[in-house]
Amino acid sequence: MSSSQEPNKKRILTGDRPTGKLHLGHYVGSLANRVKLQDDYETYILIADVQALTDNFQTPEMLRANIREVVLDYLAVGLDPKKCAFVIQSLVPEIAELTIFYMNLVTVARLERNPTVKDEMKQKGFGDNVNAGFLCYPISQAADITAFGAHLVPVGEDQRPMIEQTQEIVDRFNRLYGEDKETDSGILVRPEGMYAEFGRLPGTDGAAKMSKTVGNVISLSDDEATVTQKVMGMYTDPNRLTGREPGNVEGNPVFTYHDAFNPDKERVAELKELYRKGGENEKGKPLLGDVQVKRELAVALNAFLEPIRTRREEFARDENLVWDVVQDGTARGHQRAAEVMDAVRGAMKIDYLKS
């Protein structure tokens, strides 16, 4: 038995689309939880290349380089390939098989109501011309999760509708194709979402979330100067024209980032108080300007990112490392998915040739 397959441990499945380097939103939403949980769970991390294709099918050649970037990010933040299986989605055909079977259990109207799909369709400008693959990706994501029999799915808030839709599919499947009488549970494991304590990290422009399409992200691998430049350009309280006005801390992304990444909580509390008060000193200068708040954020962020950058560079030096790790993880994942697929075929009574 490989080290990641331990019968007494519950399983985690989560994943990312390999469309580029991962950013701080990924860190807060999911990576931080994964690092914490990897010791206690059998962990599968899916590199969702098939899902990435649903809105990038014209440029499949970008996947190879992006898979490498994503895995380097995983290693850099401290995910350990001995504890986590990094699995390439398209190399686990059982996920595609399950997707086809699940498609019968979901209405088109339900897919069109999925809030995440709705948001993304708007953002990506699909209009009425959405392709079937994109519309159906929540079904394929349910297949991702259930193919590994995952109990827990650590994801960002934006993925909540995906987990809910997966639970619906699981319930429908288990009702239709039979509960497992012996264990008093369904054939498919019903997963629970695990959402980041911190909530959602806004974009540098103050939008609800970081998104590469929008261009409001700070990547985990951004260099020091880039981070500083992005922070200095961040959206703050637009009513604070001179820095003397009392400012808004709530909903101000600069302070949200301070809360997430600045370990000096006392200083953050002090900054908030001064910012809320506004006013000027005896020389007529603002007591606390936005530039100062941003400068301190850039320092905190760079301190947080520095060890991640250093580790990333070390891992990147070895050309083969990523592919070795991915080959091993995909083999482990495939083995697990094949077991689940066997049970599904049995439950659906389509295991014709099995004696």
Ligand code: TRP
């Ligand atoms: N949809 C997720 C995202 O955009 C990525 C993903 C694909 C995923 N399959 C998954 C997340 C399965 C959790 C579980 O970030």
